[in-house]
Amino acid sequence: MSGPVVLAFCVWMLLTSDFSWINGGIGLIAAVLVSLLQPYRFSLVQFLKLVFLIILNLPRAIAETFLMVLAPHRQERYQERRLKHPDDPWAAFVEIFIITFTPFSLVVQAESRGRTRLHIISRKGPS
Known part of the structure; x- marks a missing residue:
């Protein structure tokens, strides 16, 4: 399969x-x-690696979800980040998925030249 x-x-x-x-x-x-x-x-091995990464990032995602609900964020910023493997569609998908999986960061734009635009929130900053 x-x-x-x-x-x-x-x-x-x-x-x-x-x-x-x-x-x-x-x-x-x-x-x-x-x-x-x-x-x-993509292979089943690649898919299983994605499942493993999801399991590894699940505690962080749950913790960030509770922090987001209990203590609202104060600062929002946009940041550009270069993909590690922009030529490999599966690696780009995995990287974008893991970034978006955690609630404090969200990929809002993935450009064709291997860069992503992230929306990041944090509790630091002016109230």
Whole structure:
């Protein structure tokens, strides 16, 4: 099974919230059809690395979520950052996804020349 099939199947199951055998079969067929349309292929190993990165960043994301709710931010800024691997679409996707996964930072623009524009909030600064 390839990475796009697993990703599409997981998204199907999460969006439908129906974990029956029939829905699983329909989801698997849909995942295979969707993965055939994708111009870029990624492997199951790459997908599992993404899941591992999500698990590693989950405590940080939860902590930032609670901080955002309990203590509002005072400062907002925009910052440009260069992608580590701008030529690899999967590496760029993973980097942008992990940045956006944490609530204090958000990628608002990804440019074709390998740079991203981030919206970052923090509690530092004037009240």
